[in-house]
Amino acid sequence: MPKLPNRNPAHYPQEGFCLFHNILNTQEIIEVRKELDAMLANLPERQIVYKDGKNKEVDARPEYLTEPHPKHTFWLELCRHPRILDAVEEVLGPDLILIMSHLIVKRAEDGLAVAWHQDNTYWHSVQGTDVTTVWLAIDDTDRANGCMQVIPCSHEGYPELDKVSTGGDDLLGLSVKVTPEMESAAVCLEMNAGSLSVHDSFVLHGSEANTSGRRRAAYTMRYANTKTVQVDTTGHWVPVYVVRGELSNPNYIDIRPGQQLPKQMP
């Protein structure tokens, strides 16, 4: 019997993730898809990606649309959408910074798998554990098109697990070793477009390749509690934006409600 994902934000600290249904409405999702389709139509031929622990040049793929928010107002505006921030506030509290984002699109019958990993262990400029990722479904997602999978409670104690090279054709090129018992506890985060999950930055998660005839697109937005997490802005590759609550660091950019969005980086 498939395990049902946690939908109660009160259980997030223990489970390490939570599902929120229907956060964006149909019209909002149509607009998101329009922006995404325009980006997909303009993919470069080659791109530099971080894979297997180093930067490499590869044929461009839509799984690697990293950090659109400092470059396009549309994505930055989405990162401060009040209903998305309400979900984040439920698990991280009211003082929130946006630290990264990434569009991950798995084309029909071609989308890459994402091996088991812990996000936080890749982010050396981020100090602290109150960090969460919003994974917004832009398309309906299920096991066949490579939905996210999470191993509940695997963040407990915030262990930094060793990584090994996958040697395979997956998004990261690295994987954390997971026992069959751990893997059998994994939960599939199947959801309709407009729903989202949030996951702790230490919880083990990944996804399988897209073997279906349907696209699987998602927008991941990464947030932290600005009172307990420090970001070294000199070593961080994108600006840090205050989206809600206290303005704690003069190096962060204030985009709280009512603030004009800054000019976009080229």
Ligand SMILES: O=C(O)CCC(=O)C(=O)O
């Ligand atoms: O979209 C996926 O399949 C993986 C996403 C992921 O690893 C993340 O959001 O940290």
